[in-house]
Amino acid sequence: MNRLDHWSGVESRSRAELRTLQEEKLRLQLTALYRRSPFYQRKFEAAGAVPEDIRMLEDLAGFPFTEKQELRDSQRACPPLGEHAGALLVDIERVHATSGTTGTPCYVGVTARDSALWREAVARAYYSQGVRRESVVVIGFGIGFFVGGIPVKQALAAIGATTVPVGTGATDRLIDTLIDLQADVLTCTPSYARHIAEHLLARRGIEPSDLGLRRVLVGAEPGGGIPAVRAALQETWKATVTESVGNGDVIPIHSGECEAQDGNHFLVPDMVLAEVVEPSSGAVLDVDRGLTRGELVLTHLDRQCGALVRFRTRDHVEVRSDPCPCGRTGPRMVCLGRTDDMLLVQGVNVWPSAVKDIVGGFAPRVTGELRIALDREGHHLDPPLHVVVEVNDRAAIEPGEIERELRGRIVASCSVSFVAAGTFPRTQTKEKLLWRRDLDPDPNSAGA
Ligand SMILES: [Zn+2]
Structure with a gap:
């Protein structure tokens, strides 16, 4: 691995050097926001927080968090972009929408400068994952409204790669393109990568x-x-699988893996400030003290439209900051799941992604697809945790085998039942692992 083969020099800058840059940018960003955004004016004043008082990064802890619901309310009160936008529509180059898990989309506007920074951020992530000028990349992400569509296309163009923006909803066409153009890179959601593979075979x-x-x-x-999802994808495609992570309200990609495949480096220290907080108290955790787990909180350092301060992403992450052979200094994070998806069984936190990892370990006897069945609203579950698993061969596996493994590793009582391979709908966008069985008893549409 070439030590300093990075898209931007900022990726390997020392934390001390970055701190000076970040403190300066943070002060400027918060001051501008206070002037431009009635939303933040009110919030800062209510908290007694004064932007000019920012001397060091730690001072940010005196500023209030921003919740997603506040952004929705702000847009409802002041359409279309909300009181927090701090920019006029005439200055906006493009408007995206974030997928609303609650149904109401949130509009995200970017100025020409914001858009250029997005392109830069995404280029860093794709370059870190090995995309070069010679690459032929098929895009299987939604190209339209989705924040990960157009910025990905623009970033790949900046790298100079050849791209084929197929998008979602056309699996056969996507496959033809992979074959006809002899593409060497596919970029999409992990569940779509799996769906394409199944479609190819079947x-x-x-x-x-x-x-x-x-x-x-x-x-x-x-x-x-x-790990089990990645291993299965690598085995199926005989290709290197790496991931990147972003947040639609903040930046399409903030972290991406390098070839060491050992967690997503935070790649945008000059655009966004990342904090990890203890979810219930909101206390800031020190990520330099070994492995840290908590909720990712993001603050824009350089954004004209819709800059956010201490935005609660609801992403639970595991962060490490030990050195990486690639020379990038950004701490590495793995997303464990969304707070909204976390279940509580007998006082134990259960991540659907952890259940998927454990069940995936039984492949090829299982397909890897599953649903966690819920019988009512809410995240507190009465035991046992009911997991419905797709199996390839019912004769080859007993539910008890998976139940024992789940019980041993997630420390909650579990019951497992089987359905045939192909029962659960495959998705081309975001996969849902939770199934409200009381609302929709048909497994063939669970999570669609
Ligand atoms: Zn690395």
Whole structure:
């Protein structure tokens, strides 16, 4: 590995050097925001926080958090972009929408400068994952509204790679493109990468590995960080699978893996400040003290439209800051899941992604697809945790085998039942592992 083969020099800058830059940018960003955004004026005043008083990064802890619901309310009160936007529509180059898990989309506007920074951020991540000028990349992400569409296309163009923006909803066309153009890179969600592989085998009779893809770059949902999911994808495609992580309200990609495949480096220290907080108290955790687990909180350092301060991403991450052979200094994080998805069984936190990882370990007897069945609203579950697992061969496996493994590793009582391979709908966008069985008893549409 070439030690300093990075897209931007900022990726290998020392933390001390970055601190000076970040403190300066933070002061400027908060001061500008206070002037431009009635939303933040009110919030800062209510908290007694004065932007000019920012001397060091730690002073940010005196500023209030921003919750997603506040952004929705702000847009409802002041359409279309909200009181927090701090920019006029005439200055906006493009408007995206973030996928609203609650149904209401949130509009995200970018100025020309914001858009250029997004392109730069995404280019760092794709370059770190091995995309070069010679690469032929097929994009299987939604190209339209989704924040990960157009910015990915622009970043790949900046790198100079050849891109084929197929998008979602056209699996056969995507497969034809992979074959006709002899593409070496596919980028999409991990669940779509799996769906394409299944489609190739079942409908076209082609082994995915025969396509000769070298890399599958996944993102937009946690799968790529789940060891069993990654291992299965690498085995199926015989390709290197790496992931990147972003946040639609903040930046399409803030972290991406290098070739060491050992967690996502935070790649945008000059654009966004990352904090990890203890979710219930909001206390800031020190990521330099070994392995830290908590909720990722992001603050823009350089954003004209819709800059956010201490935005609660609801992403639970595990962060390490030990050195990496690639020379990038950004701490590495793995996303464990979303707070909204976390279940509580007998006082134990259970991540659906952890369940998926454990069940995936039984492949090829299981397909790796599963749903956690819920019988009512809410995240507190009465035991046992009911997991419905797709199996390839019912004769080859007993539910008890998976139950014992789940019980041993997630320390909650579990019951497992089986359904046939192909029962659960495959998704081309974001996968849902939770199934409200009381609302929709048909497993063939669970999580669709
Ligand atoms: Zn690295």
